[in-house]
Amino acid sequence: MQTLRDELRTVPSIVGTAPDFDWASTPEGPRDFFLGWLRDALDAGVAEAHAATLSTVDSDGFPDARLLIIKDVTDDCGFKIATSDESAKGRQLLHNPHCALTFYWSPLARSVRVRGIAQRASATESAEDFLARHPQARAIALAGQQSSVLVSDTALDQALTQAKAALAANAVATSPQWAVWKIVPNSVEFWQGEPNRDHQRLRYIRAGSTWDKQRLWP
Ligand SMILES: Cc1cc2nc3c(=O)[nH]c(=O)nc-3n(C[C@H](O)[C@H](O)[C@H](O)COP(=O)(O)O)c2cc1C
Numbered sequence: 001m002q003t004l005r006d007e008l009r010t011v012p013s014i015v016g017t018a019p020d021f022d023w024a025s026t027p028e029g030p031r032d033f034f035l036g037w038l039r040d041a042l043d044a045g046v047a048e049a050h051a052a053t054l055s056t057v058d059s060d061g062f063p064d065a066r067l068l069i070i071k072d073v074t075d076d077c078g079f080k081i082a083t084s085d086e087s088a089k090g091r092q093l094l095h096n097p098h099c100a101l102t103f104y105w106s107p108l109a110r111s112v113r114v115r116g117i118a119q120r121a122s123a124t125e126s127a128e129d130f131l132a133r134h135p136q137a138r139a140i141a142l143a144g145q146q147s148s149v150l151v152s153d154t155a156l157d158q159a160l161t162q163a164k165a166a167l168a169a170n171a172v173a174t175s176p177q178w179a180v181w182k183i184v185p186n187s188v189e190f191w192q193g194e195p196n197r198d199h200q201r202l203r204y205i206r207a208g209s210t211w212d213k214q215r216l217w218p
Helices: 004-010 031-041 086-096 125-133 135-143 153-169
Strands: 049-057 062-068 079-084 100-104 110-120 179-191 202-206 210-214
Touching: 031 079, 031 100, 031 110, 031 179, 062 079, 062 086, 079 086, 079 110, 079 125, 086 110, 125 135, 125 179, 135 153
Parallel strands: none
Antiparallel strands: 049 062, 049 100, 079 179, 100 110, 110 179, 179 202, 202 210
8 A cells, every 4th residue: 555655746736937048147236136936926926826835933932833925025135024913923023033034936937035034014004905895804803802712703793793883883994003114135046946956045134235046056
Protein backbone atom coordinates (compact mmCIF):
# COMPACT_ATOMS: atom_id res chain seq x y z
CA MET A 1 0.00 0.00 0.00
CA GLN A 2 1.29 3.45 -0.88
CA THR A 3 2.00 5.52 2.19
CA LEU A 4 1.32 9.22 2.42
CA ARG A 5 5.07 9.72 2.45
CA ASP A 6 5.40 7.78 -0.82
CA GLU A 7 2.56 9.71 -2.39
CA LEU A 8 3.94 13.09 -1.34
CA ARG A 9 7.28 12.15 -2.84
CA THR A 10 5.60 11.82 -6.26
CA VAL A 11 3.85 15.20 -6.12
CA PRO A 12 5.78 17.71 -8.24
CA SER A 13 6.91 20.97 -6.63
CA ILE A 14 8.07 24.25 -8.12
CA VAL A 15 6.01 23.44 -11.19
CA GLY A 16 5.70 26.99 -12.52
CA THR A 17 7.67 28.51 -15.36
CA ALA A 18 9.66 31.61 -14.56
CA PRO A 19 9.62 34.40 -17.12
CA ASP A 20 12.97 35.38 -18.63
CA PHE A 21 14.74 37.62 -16.22
CA ASP A 22 18.03 39.50 -16.48
CA TRP A 23 19.66 39.06 -13.07
CA ALA A 24 22.61 41.19 -14.21
CA SER A 25 20.52 44.36 -14.33
CA THR A 26 18.45 44.33 -11.18
CA PRO A 27 17.20 47.64 -9.74
CA GLU A 28 19.15 49.47 -7.04
CA GLY A 29 16.36 48.93 -4.51
CA PRO A 30 13.76 46.24 -3.88
CA ARG A 31 10.66 48.36 -4.52
CA ASP A 32 10.93 48.49 -8.30
CA PHE A 33 11.98 44.85 -8.36
CA PHE A 34 8.94 43.86 -6.29
CA LEU A 35 6.54 45.96 -8.37
CA GLY A 36 7.94 44.36 -11.55
CA TRP A 37 7.35 40.84 -10.22
CA LEU A 38 3.91 41.75 -8.87
CA ARG A 39 3.06 43.17 -12.31
CA ASP A 40 4.24 39.93 -13.96
CA ALA A 41 2.03 37.95 -11.56
CA LEU A 42 -1.01 40.18 -12.17
CA ASP A 43 -0.50 40.09 -15.96
CA ALA A 44 -0.10 36.30 -15.86
CA GLY A 45 -3.47 36.06 -14.11
CA VAL A 46 -2.00 34.56 -10.93
CA ALA A 47 -4.92 34.20 -8.52
CA GLU A 48 -4.73 36.49 -5.51
CA ALA A 49 -1.32 37.80 -6.49
CA HIS A 50 -1.64 40.37 -3.69
CA ALA A 51 -1.92 37.66 -0.99
CA ALA A 52 1.01 37.01 1.32
CA THR A 53 1.72 35.16 4.52
CA LEU A 54 2.26 37.57 7.41
CA SER A 55 4.45 36.09 10.14
CA THR A 56 4.46 37.64 13.59
CA VAL A 57 5.68 36.77 17.07
CA ASP A 58 3.42 36.48 20.10
CA SER A 59 4.16 37.71 23.61
CA ASP A 60 5.63 34.28 24.53
CA GLY A 61 8.07 34.50 21.63
CA PHE A 62 6.18 31.92 19.55
CA PRO A 63 5.91 32.61 15.83
CA ASP A 64 2.51 32.80 14.19
CA ALA A 65 1.53 33.18 10.54
CA ARG A 66 -1.53 33.65 8.35
CA LEU A 67 -2.46 34.72 4.86
CA LEU A 68 -3.69 38.21 4.15
CA ILE A 69 -3.94 40.75 1.39
CA ILE A 70 -1.48 43.60 0.93
CA LYS A 71 -3.14 46.90 0.17
CA ASP A 72 -0.32 48.94 -1.33
CA VAL A 73 3.42 49.42 -1.64
CA THR A 74 4.61 52.92 -0.77
CA ASP A 75 7.26 54.95 -2.59
CA ASP A 76 9.74 54.06 0.16
CA CYS A 77 8.99 50.32 -0.17
CA GLY A 78 6.59 50.00 2.75
CA PHE A 79 4.09 47.13 2.47
CA LYS A 80 0.64 48.19 3.65
CA ILE A 81 -1.73 45.78 5.39
CA ALA A 82 -4.81 46.34 7.53
CA THR A 83 -6.25 44.45 10.47
CA SER A 84 -8.05 44.81 13.76
CA ASP A 85 -6.08 45.50 16.94
CA GLU A 86 -8.24 42.78 18.53
CA SER A 87 -7.10 40.03 16.15
CA ALA A 88 -4.22 37.78 17.06
CA LYS A 89 -1.99 39.42 14.47
CA GLY A 90 -3.06 42.88 15.63
CA ARG A 91 -2.21 42.11 19.23
CA GLN A 92 1.07 40.53 18.21
CA LEU A 93 2.09 43.53 16.09
CA LEU A 94 1.22 45.91 18.91
CA HIS A 95 3.38 43.86 21.26
CA ASN A 96 6.24 43.20 18.84
CA PRO A 97 6.31 44.92 15.44
CA HIS A 98 9.00 42.60 14.04
CA CYS A 99 7.36 40.63 11.24
CA ALA A 100 7.76 39.02 7.83
CA LEU A 101 5.77 38.71 4.62
CA THR A 102 6.07 35.83 2.17
CA PHE A 103 4.64 35.95 -1.33
CA TYR A 104 4.45 32.92 -3.61
CA TRP A 105 3.42 33.10 -7.24
CA SER A 106 3.39 29.42 -8.09
CA PRO A 107 2.69 29.67 -11.84
CA LEU A 108 5.79 31.87 -12.16
CA ALA A 109 7.94 29.83 -9.75
CA ARG A 110 8.66 33.02 -7.85
CA SER A 111 8.65 33.95 -4.18
CA VAL A 112 9.48 37.12 -2.28
CA ARG A 113 10.43 37.27 1.40
CA VAL A 114 10.20 40.53 3.33
CA ARG A 115 11.52 40.97 6.88
CA GLY A 116 10.85 44.22 8.64
CA ILE A 117 9.18 46.29 11.28
CA ALA A 118 5.51 47.27 11.21
CA GLN A 119 4.48 50.87 11.87
CA ARG A 120 0.88 51.66 12.76
CA ALA A 121 -0.57 54.23 10.36
CA SER A 122 -2.48 57.34 11.44
CA ALA A 123 -6.08 57.11 12.63
CA THR A 124 -7.12 59.02 9.51
CA GLU A 125 -5.49 56.54 7.14
CA SER A 126 -6.92 53.59 9.06
CA ALA A 127 -10.41 55.13 8.97
CA GLU A 128 -10.11 55.69 5.20
CA ASP A 129 -9.20 52.04 4.73
CA PHE A 130 -12.10 50.97 6.93
CA LEU A 131 -14.58 53.05 4.93
CA ALA A 132 -13.29 51.57 1.64
CA ARG A 133 -14.09 48.03 2.78
CA HIS A 134 -17.08 46.00 1.56
CA PRO A 135 -20.14 46.71 3.78
CA GLN A 136 -20.18 43.15 5.16
CA ALA A 137 -16.45 43.34 5.90
CA ARG A 138 -17.03 46.66 7.68
CA ALA A 139 -19.83 45.12 9.77
CA ILE A 140 -17.62 42.17 10.72
CA ALA A 141 -14.75 44.49 11.63
CA LEU A 142 -17.08 46.72 13.66
CA ALA A 143 -18.45 43.67 15.49
CA GLY A 144 -14.81 43.06 16.45
CA GLN A 145 -13.43 40.09 18.37
CA GLN A 146 -11.55 38.62 15.36
CA SER A 147 -9.67 35.51 16.48
CA SER A 148 -11.54 35.29 19.82
CA VAL A 149 -13.27 32.01 20.66
CA LEU A 150 -16.77 31.93 19.11
CA VAL A 151 -19.08 30.47 21.72
CA SER A 152 -22.21 30.36 19.54
CA ASP A 153 -23.59 31.39 16.15
CA THR A 154 -26.14 33.46 18.03
CA ALA A 155 -23.41 35.59 19.57
CA LEU A 156 -22.01 36.31 16.09
CA ASP A 157 -25.48 37.01 14.63
CA GLN A 158 -26.28 39.45 17.44
CA ALA A 159 -22.97 41.28 17.13
CA LEU A 160 -23.38 41.54 13.35
CA THR A 161 -26.95 42.80 13.63
CA GLN A 162 -25.79 45.49 16.06
CA ALA A 163 -22.85 46.44 13.83
CA LYS A 164 -25.10 46.67 10.74
CA ALA A 165 -27.55 48.87 12.64
CA ALA A 166 -24.68 51.14 13.70
CA LEU A 167 -23.51 51.39 10.09
CA ALA A 168 -27.05 52.03 8.85
CA ALA A 169 -27.39 54.88 11.38
CA ASN A 170 -24.01 56.35 10.47
CA ALA A 171 -22.60 55.54 7.03
CA VAL A 172 -19.18 56.89 8.00
CA ALA A 173 -18.91 55.00 11.30
CA THR A 174 -15.44 53.60 11.76
CA SER A 175 -13.74 51.33 14.24
CA PRO A 176 -10.92 52.71 16.41
CA GLN A 177 -9.55 49.17 16.50
CA TRP A 178 -9.10 49.02 12.73
CA ALA A 179 -5.50 49.78 11.82
CA VAL A 180 -3.45 50.07 8.68
CA TRP A 181 0.15 48.98 9.20
CA LYS A 182 3.15 49.76 7.05
CA ILE A 183 5.79 47.05 7.06
CA VAL A 184 9.13 48.75 6.58
CA PRO A 185 11.60 46.14 5.29
CA ASN A 186 15.11 45.58 6.55
CA SER A 187 15.58 42.93 3.89
CA VAL A 188 13.75 41.71 0.80
CA GLU A 189 14.71 38.49 -0.93
CA PHE A 190 13.69 37.53 -4.46
CA TRP A 191 13.67 33.83 -5.27
CA GLN A 192 13.07 32.27 -8.65
CA GLY A 193 12.86 28.52 -9.15
CA GLU A 194 14.83 27.00 -12.00
CA PRO A 195 14.03 23.62 -13.60
CA ASN A 196 17.55 22.34 -12.83
CA ARG A 197 17.12 23.40 -9.18
CA ASP A 198 19.88 26.00 -9.61
CA HIS A 199 17.46 28.51 -8.11
CA GLN A 200 18.19 32.21 -8.33
CA ARG A 201 18.25 34.23 -5.12
CA LEU A 202 18.95 37.89 -4.61
CA ARG A 203 18.62 39.65 -1.26
CA TYR A 204 18.47 43.38 -0.64
CA ILE A 205 19.63 44.50 2.80
CA ARG A 206 18.89 48.01 3.96
CA ALA A 207 22.05 50.07 4.43
CA GLY A 208 20.91 53.46 5.70
CA SER A 209 19.23 55.23 2.82
CA THR A 210 20.47 52.74 0.21
CA TRP A 211 20.40 48.97 -0.26
CA ASP A 212 23.12 46.33 -0.45
CA LYS A 213 22.53 43.45 -2.85
CA GLN A 214 23.67 39.90 -2.15
CA ARG A 215 23.40 36.81 -4.33
CA LEU A 216 22.57 33.77 -2.20
CA TRP A 217 23.34 30.12 -2.69
CA PRO A 218 20.33 28.22 -3.99
C1 LIG B 1 -6.16 34.35 0.57
C2 LIG B 1 -6.53 34.86 1.93
C3 LIG B 1 -6.60 36.22 2.15
C4 LIG B 1 -6.90 36.72 3.41
N1 LIG B 1 -6.91 38.07 3.59
C5 LIG B 1 -7.09 38.58 4.83
C6 LIG B 1 -6.95 39.97 5.07
O1 LIG B 1 -6.67 40.79 4.16
N2 LIG B 1 -7.13 40.43 6.33
C7 LIG B 1 -7.41 39.58 7.37
O2 LIG B 1 -7.56 40.06 8.51
N3 LIG B 1 -7.54 38.25 7.18
C8 LIG B 1 -7.37 37.72 5.94
N4 LIG B 1 -7.48 36.37 5.74
C9 LIG B 1 -7.78 35.52 6.91
C10 LIG B 1 -6.48 35.31 7.71
O3 LIG B 1 -5.69 34.33 7.07
C11 LIG B 1 -6.73 34.90 9.17
O4 LIG B 1 -7.55 33.77 9.25
C12 LIG B 1 -7.39 36.00 9.99
O5 LIG B 1 -6.91 37.28 9.65
C13 LIG B 1 -7.15 35.78 11.49
O6 LIG B 1 -5.76 35.74 11.73
P1 LIG B 1 -5.16 36.00 13.19
O7 LIG B 1 -5.99 35.15 14.13
O8 LIG B 1 -3.76 35.53 13.11
O9 LIG B 1 -5.26 37.46 13.46
C14 LIG B 1 -7.18 35.83 4.48
C15 LIG B 1 -7.12 34.46 4.26
C16 LIG B 1 -6.80 33.99 3.01
C17 LIG B 1 -6.71 32.48 2.81
